[in-house]
Amino acid sequence: MAEHPFEFDAARLFAVAPAFDDSAAFAQAVDARLARYSRVRGWALGLAGATGLIIALRAVASSDWAQRASSWAAVVGDQATRVDMGAASIAPQMWVWVALAVCAAGLGAGGLIQRN
Amino acid sequence: MRATNHLDRLSDIELASLSAAGDRAAFGVLMARHSGLVRGLVRRMGAQATLADDIAQDAFIAAFTGIGGYRGEGSFGGWVCRIASRLYIKHVRHEMRYELMAETPETADQWADPGLSKDLDEALKALSAAERLCVTLCSGAGYSHPEAAEILKLPLGTVKSHVKRGLDKLRRRLAPESEEPAVGNAPHG
Numbered sequence: 001m002a003e004h005p006f007e008f009d010a011a012r013l014f015a016v017a018p019a020f021d022d023s024a025a026f027a028q029a030v031d032a033r034l035a036r037y038s039r040v041r042g043w044a045l046g047l048a049g050a051t052g053l054i055i056a057l058r059a060v061a062s063s064d065w066a067q068r069a070s071s072w073a074a075v076v077g078d079q080a081t082r083v084d085m086g087a088a089s090i091a092p093q094m095w096v097w098v099a100l101a102v103c104a105a106g107l108g109a110g111g112l113i114q115r116n
Numbered sequence: 117m118r119a120t121n122h123l124d125r126l127s128d129i130e131l132a133s134l135s136a137a138g139d140r141a142a143f144g145v146l147m148a149r150h151s152g153l154v155r156g157l158v159r160r161m162g163a164q165a166t167l168a169d170d171i172a173q174d175a176f177i178a179a180f181t182g183i184g185g186y187r188g189e190g191s192f193g194g195w196v197c198r199i200a201s202r203l204y205i206k207h208v209r210h211e212m213r214y215e216l217m218a219e220t221p222e223t224a225d226q227w228a229d230p231g232l233s234k235d236l237d238e239a240l241k242a243l244s245a246a247e248r249l250c251v252t253l254c255s256g257a258g259y260s261h262p263e264a265a266e267i268l269k270l271p272l273g274t275v276k277s278h279v280k281r282g283l284d285k286l287r288r289r290l291a292p293e294s295e296e297p298a299v300g301n302a303p304h305g
Contacts, residue, residue, distance in 0.1 A: 004280055006287040007255060013236045013290070014160070014256035017152035017193070026155070026169060027147045030176045034140055037177065 049108025056101035063097060128192040143180055151176070152191030155196045158204050160240060161252045171207060175200035185222045194258050201257040205249070205267055239289035247282035250275050255283070 020026065121129065123145045133272070134142035154175055165242040179196045186195050253264040254275075265275040300305055 003261070003276070004283045006283045009290075010251065010255040010283055010286055011258070014157070014252070016236075017150070018156040020155060023148065023151055023251070026151055026173070027144055030147060030151075030173050031140060031144060033173065033177055034143070034180055037181070038138075038140075059305055 045110060046108055048111065049104050049106070052104030053101060053108055056097055056104050060097045060101060065097070129188040132183055132186050132188070132192060135180060143176075143183075143196045144190055147176055150196055153193040154196050157252060157256045158200050160237065160248070160256060161204050162199060162208075162245060162248055163204055167207075168204075168228050171195050172200055174203055178203070186269075190258070197257045198259070201253055201259075202267060205253075235269075235290060236286075242285045242289055243282045244278075247285070250278035250295050251286065252280035254279050 123134075123142055126134075126142070126145070128146060128149070130302060131142045135146065151172065155168055155172045158171045158175075159165065175196050179201050180303050186192060240251075243251065249268065250264055253259045253267065254261060259267065261276050261279065262272055264279075265272040268275065
């Protein structure tokens with residue numbers, strides 16, 4: 001719906017793209033900026049992933065997960081009722097940290113892949 | 117690596133899908149198709165050539181990073197033009213370089229640009245800054261009058277009046293003298 005009789009003609013005139021001699025240079029400049037953006041983004045993701053991985057591994061290492069796991073195995077060997085109690089006390093802490101470590105490793109790997 | 121001539125045969129929407137997956141070669145083809153339109157629009161809004169190219173570059177970067185927002189409604193070039201025009205308005209507003217309510221005509225130097233089509237750009241010289249912005253937003257970037265009013269933070273009536281006066285001036289400048297409408301010279305309230 002045109003509110004002015006010249007509106008369609010003006011839109012048609014504006015739609016004609018002017019020719020620029022330096023179109024290739026312009027495209028190269030944008031592509032270079034996009035490449036830089038991708039590199040920075042990849043590094044940022046990789047750094048965040050690596051930091052998360054270190055934090056998660058430190059948390060796992062400082063926890064007594066190995067001892068708890070062995071006691072959990074012993075409990076499994078003993079009786080089923082104790083398995084439930086052992087799993088309930090061990091699983092929440094240990095598996096959260098392990099899952100966090102896996103996620104961080106995945107994030108770091110993703111960042112590295114994207115960077116390359 | 118994908119052959120460029122293969123990409124050349126794809127539609128804008130297909131290229132945008134590839135770009136969304138991170139294919140910069142596909143995005144390069146989109147740029148080759150539409151950069152002239154985007155660069156031209158920003159210059160026609162009143163930007164100097166260097167600034168216009170900076171704004172156009174920023175618009176294409178924003179288009180690449182937010183390409184999921186392109187739904188294929190309208191041309192890709194039109195979509196980037198909208199991004200570019202918003203970026204330019206933001207820049208101008210930040211720089212406080214214009215007073216939209218003023219009716220000061222532009223100087224010819226600001227428009228010296230061999231890359232643009234002469235007729236339209238010669239005609240645009242006759243428009244005030246406000247008229248030119250309103251006309252390029254509506255006729256060039258495809259915004260409706262209410263959208264342009266929102267972008268420019270102006271009353272709708274003011275935008276409509278700038279567009280009307282601007283289009284009248286363009287028509288008088290661009291139409292052959294024999295087709296010049298008698299009402300075109302009438303003052304507008």
